[in-house]
Amino acid sequence: AEQNALTKVRKAGLGLLMAASEGASRPAAFVEDTAVAPERLNDYVARFQAVLDRHGLTAGFYGHCSVGCLHIRPFVDLSKPAEVTRMRVVAEEICDLVTEFGGANSSEHGDGLARSEFNRQLFGDELYGAMQQVKRLFDPQGLMNPGKIVDAPPMTEHLRDAALPPAPALRTKLDFTVASGGSGGMRDAADRCMNIGLCRKSSTGAMCPSYMATRREEDSTRGRANALVKALSEPDPHTALGDERLHEVLDLCLMCKACKSECPLGVDLAALKTEALAHHHEVHGIPLRSRVFGAIRTLNRLGSAIAPLSNLPGRVPVLRRLADRALGITAHRPLPVFERQNLARWFRRRQRRPASTGSPVTFLADSFTSFSEPGIGRAAIELLESAGHRVRLESGECCGRSSLSKGLIEDARRKARALVGALAATEGPIVGCEPSCLLMLRDEHRALLPGDPRVTDVGGRARLVEELLLEAIDDGRLRLRSDAWPAGRQVVFHGHCHQKAEVGTAATVALLRRIPGVVVVELDAGCCGMAGSFGFESEHYNLSMAVGQDRLFPAVRAASASAVVAATGVSCRQQIQHGTDRRAWHPVELIRAALAD
Numbered sequence: 001a002e003q004n005a006l007t008k009v010r011k012a013g014l015g016l017l018m019a020a021s022e023g024a025s026r027p028a029a030f031v032e033d034t035a036v037a038p039e040r041l042n043d044y045v046a047r048f049q050a051v052l053d054r055h056g057l058t059a060g061f062y063g064h065c066s067v068g069c070l071h072i073r074p075f076v077d078l079s080k081p082a083e084v085t086r087m088r089v090v091a092e093e094i095c096d097l098v099t100e101f102g103g104a105n106s107s108e109h110g111d112g113l114a115r116s117e118f119n120r121q122l123f124g125d126e127l128y129g130a131m132q133q134v135k136r137l138f139d140p141q142g143l144m145n146p147g148k149i150v151d152a153p154p155m156t157e158h159l160r161d162a163a164l165p166p167a168p169a170l171r172t173k174l175d176f177t178v179a180s181g182g183s184g185g186m187r188d189a190a191d192r193c194m195n196i197g198l199c200r201k202s203s204t205g206a207m208c209p210s211y212m213a214t215r216r217e218e219d220s221t222r223g224r225a226n227a228l229v230k231a232l233s234e235p236d237p238h239t240a241l242g243d244e245r246l247h248e249v250l251d252l253c254l255m256c257k258a259c260k261s262e263c264p265l266g267v268d269l270a271a272l273k274t275e276a277l278a279h280h281h282e283v284h285g286i287p288l289r290s291r292v293f294g295a296i297r298t299l300n301r302l303g304s305a306i307a308p309l310s311n312l313p314g315r316v317p318v319l320r321r322l323a324d325r326a327l328g329i330t331a332h333r334p335l336p337v338f339e340r341q342n343l344a345r346w347f348r349r350r351q352r353r354p355a356s357t358g359s360p361v362t363f364l365a366d367s368f369t370s371f372s373e374p375g376i377g378r379a380a381i382e383l384l385e386s387a388g389h390r391v392r393l394e395s396g397e398c399c400g401r402s403s404l405s406k407g408l409i410e411d412a413r414r415k416a417r418a419l420v421g422a423l424a425a426t427e428g429p430i431v432g433c434e435p436s437c438l439l440m441l442r443d444e445h446r447a448l449l450p451g452d453p454r455v456t457d458v459g460g461r462a463r464l465v466e467e468l469l470l471e472a473i474d475d476g477r478l479r480l481r482s483d484a485w486p487a488g489r490q491v492v493f494h495g496h497c498h499q500k501a502e503v504g505t506a507a508t509v510a511l512l513r514r515i516p517g518v519v520v521v522e523l524d525a526g527c528c529g530m531a532g533s534f535g536f537e538s539e540h541y542n543l544s545m546a547v548g549q550d551r552l553f554p555a556v557r558a559a560s561a562s563a564v565v566a567a568t569g570v571s572c573r574q575q576i577q578h579g580t581d582r583r584a585w586h587p588v589e590l591i592r593a594a595l596a597d
C-alpha cells in the first residue's frame with residue numbers, strides 16, 4: 001500500500017505542477033527533457049537554476065535523477081509577447097548549457113516543435129545533414145510529420161495561446177471569477193485545460209465517465225473544454241454557445257464534477273455546461289422536460305401528498321410509454337416511490353425526545369430524502385438526537401441543484417437565495433444525507449450568489465452528517481452493538497461523485513468502520529452513470545447503463561451474498577438496484593441499525 005501511494009504521487013507529479021498555474025501563467029514544456037551524465041547532474045542543476053533566476057522564472061523540477069534526466073517546466077504566460085521572447089532566450093541558453101555538459105536536449109519525450117530547431121547545433125552539420133537525407137529518402141514530399149527533427153520552424157511559430165483572439169464580451173449567469181478557476185471569465189475557466197489528456201484514462205477514478213463508455217475525444221473533459229474555448233472565442237459567443245453541434249459535444253457530460261478534482265487544472269465542466277445550457281435555452285427555448293426536472297421538489301412534494309395514488313403511473317406500462325414519447329423519460333427505468341409519511345410530516349408528528357441541552361444542528365431535508373426515502377432522514381435525525389444534538393429540520397426550501405443541472409440558472413439562484421436566507425438564521429452545523437444537495441452550499445451557491453456574506457457563513461457550516469456521527473461515536477455519545485445485523489459483515493461502499501470531488505469519502509468510510517467487526521471495501525468504480533435525471537432521460541439511458549456496467553455493476557455483483565452494499569447518493573442507490581438487483585443502503589441506515597438504544 002505504501003509503495004502504491006508513492007507511485008501515485010510520482011504519477012501525479014505533472015498534474016500537481018500544472019495545478020499550481022495561475023491564470024495564463026503555466027508550466028511550459030520547452031526545456032523539460034534535458035539529460036546529462038548523472039555524475040554531473042548536481043553542477044548542471046545549479047547552472048540551470050542560475051539561468052532561470054537570471055530571467056526571473058520559477059520552475060518545477062522533477063525527473064529521473066538516476067539517469068540524469070530532468071523534467072523542468074518554467075512558468076510562463078505565452079499570451080504575452082514579452083514572455084514568448086523570454087521563453088526563446090531561455091531555450092537557447094539551456095541548449096548551450098546542454099551542449100557544454102555533453103548532454104541531450106531531448107532524452108525521453110522527443111524533439112517535437114519545441115526543440116527540433118536546435119538539433120543542428122546539438123548534432124553538428126554533418127550528422128544533421130545525414131538526418132535530412134534520410135528524411136528526404138523516405139518522405140520526399142515532406143508529408144509525414146513535417147517540421148520535426150529536421151527542417152523545423154522556430155519554436156515560437158505554433159503557439160496555441162498566441163493564436164487566441166481577445167475574449168469577446170459575454171455576460172454570464174454564473175460568476176466564474178469565484179468558481180471554476182475562471183479569473184478572466186468563462187473562457188478562462190475552459191482554457192485552463194492544458195491538453196494533458198488525463199481525462200482519457202479508462203480504469204481508475206471517475207473522470208471522465210462518458211469518455212470511458214464511448215472512447216471518443218469529444219466526450220472527454222479535454223474535448224469539451226477545447227470546444228468551449230472555440231465557441232467562446234467567436235465574435236458572438238452567446239450565439240456560439242447555442243450552437244447545436246456544441247450542444248451535442250456537451251450533451252453526454254454527466255456533470256459528475258470528477259474533472260473538478262481529478263483534472264490537474266481543475267477544469268469544472270459541470271459549471272461550464274450549466275452556463276452553456278443557459279445560453280442554449282435563450283437561443284432555442286427551454287424544453288418541457290428540463291422544466292419538469294427543474295421543479296422536482298414541487299413534483300415530489302405533490303407525489304408524496306397524494307401517495308400511494310401517485311405511484312400508480314409508474315406501474316402502468318402504457319403510461320410509462322406515453323411519458324417516454326411525450327417527455328423523453330425512459331420507460332426502462334423504475335421511477336422513485338413516493339411515501340405519504342414524508343420526512344417533514346414525520347418530524348412534526350413524532351414523539352420527541354426530552355429537550356436536549358446539546359449543540360444545535362440543522363438537518364437539510366433534500367428533495368429525495370424528504371419524499372421518497374424518508375427512512376434515511378429519520379435514521380440520521382434519530383442518531384443526531386441520540387448523540388445529544390438539538391435538531392432543526394429545514395424542509396421548506398430547495399438548494400437549486402435540479403434547476404442548475406438543467407441550465408435554469410435564474411431559477412436556481414432564486415432557490416439558493418431563499419435557502420441561504422433560511423439557513424443564515426440558524427446556529428451550528430448544517431448537515432444532510434444527500435451530498436449533491438448539501439455540497440451546493442459550499443460550492444455552487446458561491447457562483448450563484450457572489451458577494452453574499454451569508455453564503456460564506458452557511459457554506460462554512462455545511463458538513464456531512466457522517467462527520468458529526470463519527471465524532472459522537474469516538475467520544476462515547478453513541479455506542480454500537482456487536483450483535484446488530486450489519487456487525488461482522490463486509491460493507492462494499494460506493495461514494496457519490498460530488499462527495500469525492502468536494503470533500504472526499506474518508507469520514508464515511510471511517511464511520512462504517514466503527515460498526516463492530518465490519519470490513520469496509522471502498523470501490524474504485526468511477527461514476528455510477530445515473531447522475532440525477534441523466535439516467536432517466538430516454539436518449540441517455542443506454543449510456544447511463546454502460547457507465548455503470550464499466551466497473552460498478554461487476555464490482556457489486558462480485559461481492560458475496562452476505563456483503564452489505566452502501567452508497568451515499570440517491571442516484572447511486574437507484575442505479576445499483578436497477579443494474580444489479582441488490583439493495584444499497586445509506587451508511588446512516590447501517591449505523592442506526594447498529595445503535596445501542
